[in-house]
Amino acid sequence: MHEFIPPATRFAPLPERFAMKRGGVLHGARVAYETFGQPSAAGDNVVLLLTGLSPDAHAASSPDDPAPGWWESMLGPGKPIDTDQWHVICVNSLGGCQGSTGPASRDPATGQPYRLGFPELSIEDIADAAANTVRHLGFDRLACVVGASMGGMSALALLARHPDLARSHISISAAAYSLPYSIAIRSLQREAIRSDPLWNDGQYLPERYPERGMLTARKIGMTTYRSAREWERRFGRERSGIGDAAFGLEFAVEFYLDHHARRFVRRFDPNSYLYLSRSMDWFDLGELCGGSTAEALARLRVDQALVIGTETDILFPLHQQREIADGLRAGGADVEFLALESDLGHDAFLADLDSFGPPAAKFLSAL
Amino acid sequence: MHEFIPPATRFAPLPERFAMKRGGVLHGARVAYETFGQPSAAGDNVVLLLTGLSPDAHAASSPDDPAPGWWESMLGPGKPIDTDQWHVICVNSLGGCQGSTGPASRDPATGQPYRLGFPELSIEDIADAAANTVRHLGFDRLACVVGASMGGMSALALLARHPDLARSHISISAAAYSLPYSIAIRSLQREAIRSDPLWNDGQYLPERYPERGMLTARKIGMTTYRSAREWERRFGRERSGIGDAAFGLEFAVEFYLDHHARRFVRRFDPNSYLYLSRSMDWFDLGELCGGSTAEALARLRVDQALVIGTETDILFPLHQQREIADGLRAGGADVEFLALESDLGHDAFLADLDSFGPPAAKFLSAL
Numbered sequence: 001m002h003e004f005i006p007p008a009t010r011f012a013p014l015p016e017r018f019a020m021k022r023g024g025v026l027h028g029a030r031v032a033y034e035t036f037g038q039p040s041a042a043g044d045n046v047v048l049l050l051t052g053l054s055p056d057a058h059a060a061s062s063p064d065d066p067a068p069g070w071w072e073s074m075l076g077p078g079k080p081i082d083t084d085q086w087h088v089i090c091v092n093s094l095g096g097c098q099g100s101t102g103p104a105s106r107d108p109a110t111g112q113p114y115r116l117g118f119p120e121l122s123i124e125d126i127a128d129a130a131a132n133t134v135r136h137l138g139f140d141r142l143a144c145v146v147g148a149s150m151g152g153m154s155a156l157a158l159l160a161r162h163p164d165l166a167r168s169h170i171s172i173s174a175a176a177y178s179l180p181y182s183i184a185i186r187s188l189q190r191e192a193i194r195s196d197p198l199w200n201d202g203q204y205l206p207e208r209y210p211e212r213g214m215l216t217a218r219k220i221g222m223t224t225y226r227s228a229r230e231w232e233r234r235f236g237r238e239r240s241g242i243g244d245a246a247f248g249l250e251f252a253v254e255f256y257l258d259h260h261a262r263r264f265v266r267r268f269d270p271n272s273y274l275y276l277s278r279s280m281d282w283f284d285l286g287e288l289c290g291g292s293t294a295e296a297l298a299r300l301r302v303d304q305a306l307v308i309g310t311e312t313d314i315l316f317p318l319h320q321q322r323e324i325a326d327g328l329r330a331g332g333a334d335v336e337f338l339a340l341e342s343d344l345g346h347d348a349f350l351a352d353l354d355s356f357g358p359p360a361a362k363f364l365s366a367l
Numbered sequence: 368m369h370e371f372i373p374p375a376t377r378f379a380p381l382p383e384r385f386a387m388k389r390g391g392v393l394h395g396a397r398v399a400y401e402t403f404g405q406p407s408a409a410g411d412n413v414v415l416l417l418t419g420l421s422p423d424a425h426a427a428s429s430p431d432d433p434a435p436g437w438w439e440s441m442l443g444p445g446k447p448i449d450t451d452q453w454h455v456i457c458v459n460s461l462g463g464c465q466g467s468t469g470p471a472s473r474d475p476a477t478g479q480p481y482r483l484g485f486p487e488l489s490i491e492d493i494a495d496a497a498a499n500t501v502r503h504l505g506f507d508r509l510a511c512v513v514g515a516s517m518g519g520m521s522a523l524a525l526l527a528r529h530p531d532l533a534r535s536h537i538s539i540s541a542a543a544y545s546l547p548y549s550i551a552i553r554s555l556q557r558e559a560i561r562s563d564p565l566w567n568d569g570q571y572l573p574e575r576y577p578e579r580g581m582l583t584a585r586k587i588g589m590t591t592y593r594s595a596r597e598w599e600r601r602f603g604r605e606r607s608g609i610g611d612a613a614f615g616l617e618f619a620v621e622f623y624l625d626h627h628a629r630r631f632v633r634r635f636d637p638n639s640y641l642y643l644s645r646s647m648d649w650f651d652l653g654e655l656c657g658g659s660t661a662e663a664l665a666r667l668r669v670d671q672a673l674v675i676g677t678e679t680d681i682l683f684p685l686h687q688q689r690e691i692a693d694g695l696r697a698g699g700a701d702v703e704f705l706a707l708e709s710d711l712g713h714d715a716f717l718a719d720l721d722s723f724g725p726p727a728a729k730f731l732s733a734l
Contacts, residue, residue: 116613120610177604178604179595179598179599179603179604180595180598180599180601180602180603180604180618180619180620181590181595181598181599181620183604183618183620183621184586184589184590184598184620184621184624185590187616187618187620187621187624188583188586188587188590188624190614191582191583191586192559192583194613194614195562195563195579195580195583196562197564201613212562213562215558216555216558216559216562216583219551219555219558220555220587222551223548223551223552223555228546228547228548228681228684231546231547231548231551232546232547232548234547235547236546236547237544237545237546237547237550237651243487243645243649246483246561246568247557247561247641247645249554250648251547251550251554251648252547253547253548253550253551253554254550254551254554257551257554257555274614278610278614281617281618282610284604314595314681317595
């Protein structure tokens with residue numbers, strides 16, 4: 001598969017031997033990242049941004065790459081995460097396929113892509129790789145670690161495993177562990193990919209990409225990203241085509257799913273999708289810290305935290321964000337918890353910046 | 368595919384030429400049904416039961432077939448739908464594959480199974496076929512038409528197209544039209560089936576059944592039948608296996624999905640699944656009656672109705688049952704609306720009989 005690495009992306013080497021939590025070692029691995037804004041002389045204005053499953057390191061436009069990033073409205077000069085003030089590092093998750101070492105990368109031991117030979121990936125590995133990147137760039141203290149969705153899990157893992165690295169945290173639509181509904185959804189996404197004969201146990205050929213499986217996987221995901229209420233308001237029973245005898249697309253909502261899924265596939269390595277997806281199922285902060293979720297959260301050392309979720313999120317339901325807020329507060333952090341009423345569900349942090357921007361800006365300016 | 372027709376199932380012929388709503392004609396079609404309890408001399412104790420997508424006509428055990436039926440706890444002597452009092456007719460939906468004419472049936476014009484040559488199926492056709500069956504059995508007036516899930520749609524269509532047939536209605540977890548979330552879920556289920564190479568555009572061979580696609584389709588459905596809350600309570604993060612490098616099953620919820628999906632496939636014709644699924648997407652009572660949903664419901668002629676839904680149903684959300692209740696009431700019916708708090712979601716009518724039984728019994732005994 002052709003790698004889609006944004007042009008301003010740079011690379012931080014991991015230690016020559018990078019041990020993975022569940023076993024296995026990566027040799028000569030790297031993490032792709034982009035930076036936005038300038039570090040202060042004291043290096044005390046660094047914000048680390050950890051992403052969801054699919055985004056790359058190009059969170060926003062910059063002088064080196066003017067193309068809009070995936071969090072363009074949130075990040076930049078004068079924006080809620082104000083790069084006139086903050087030096088933001090956004091990393092592509094380890095195991096991803098947009099520049100960081102992952103299943104599509106060359107295994108130095110064989111000279112061939114890892115594919116399913118990539119070691120089992122955990123959220124903790126993603127967190128360790130991100131922490132390594134921060135240190136490689138010369139910083140040993142973050143003003144804030146920001147994580148949304150899977151990135152919120154990675155941020156919690158980072159706080160647990162690198163307790164002195166960050167002094168504050170913004171947690172967005174995240175969770176301290178995966179619940180069975182989200183595990184089930186991801187299991188079905190993986191099943192869709194694995195069922196595509198072209199996937200070929202991971203050995204798919206670039207010219208025979210398992211598009212069918214990836215499309216279905218993405219569409220299954222999309223049924224959990226917004227909310228039934230938003231779709232009802234937006235699509236209702238609108239038709240965009242004529243139903244045919246072969247059960248093709250007819251309703252607007254079907255075309256919407258298809259359109260967005262097609263924009264996603266072929267840019268993403270199916271094996272990387274499988275690894276990242278499974279890492280989320282496995283994540284359990286309590287298990288990681290050897291105690292209950294509440295105990296594990298209370299042990300995390302941050303001074304301030306902002307925890308945001310939306311009432312309509314079915315993938316990372318609101319009670320999981322409340323749990324993070326309560327746990328961090330029990331540990332002594334000064335925590336603000338925001339339950340947004342947006343009908344944009346899990347995607348609200350990407351689609352409803354009017355709701356997410358101001359509290360994030362206020363939180364950061366008070367640091 | 369081998370047809371799984373329960374042993375006590377009987378067959379009612381449809382008119383030699385049965386015209387379908389969206390075009391096309393069935394010749395010599397039939398409807399599979401079972402009856403429970405005895406008709407009164409006056410024939411005034413007849414209850415018609417219309418089913419969801421997958422159940423057959425064997426709703427409960429009977430002298431002719433002691434095997435438990437799909438609504439065993441609800442139907443029988445002394446049960447909520449008391450067959451000591453009521454003569455219950457349960458029909459297998461037209462287009463189904465458990466005895467009624469459907470895509471797996473032989474097309475008399477070719478001598479071969481219809482497969483995708485079956486005419487486009489609508490909920491209205493299912494309703495017409497059921498009404499025909501009632502009349503074939505010698506009844507021109509039903510004490511009650513009971514419909515759950517898709518069967519509730521069929522019941523509304525029957526009330527609209529056969530206005531003098533039923534004097535009361537029990538509507539369970541139903542809807543007057545499909546919303547985009549449920550359309551999306553069903554579209555993905557169909558995509559999973561259609562993507563299975565063994566489906567072969569409907570021409571699958573009995574010995575090469577598209578099991579993979581049907582399993583995925585059923586599992587996608589199952590993510591909408593219960594509720595995230597029930598799964599959280601029931602499975603949490605329990606493991607039932609060991610995760611392997613090939614992304615096999617590990618969490619209890621994954622095994623649950625797989626186990627139940629395997630019980631379903633191979634007993635159901637994939638083409639039938641596609642037709643029934645699409646008929647639900649198309650259903651829109653307002654469109655059928657040429658007006659708004661509220662107007663269409665208010666035009667239905669029933670004296671009494673009981674409308675039940677559950678707060679956790681994501682496939683047929685509660686506001687759709689409230690809409691049915693409000694609409695029937697506006698038309699002059701004496702309507703009881705029950706919003707159950709069960710965490711069993713759309714499946715509550717199958718799994719939480721303690722909640723559904725008593726109100727149904729009370730409603731029927733007051734007729």
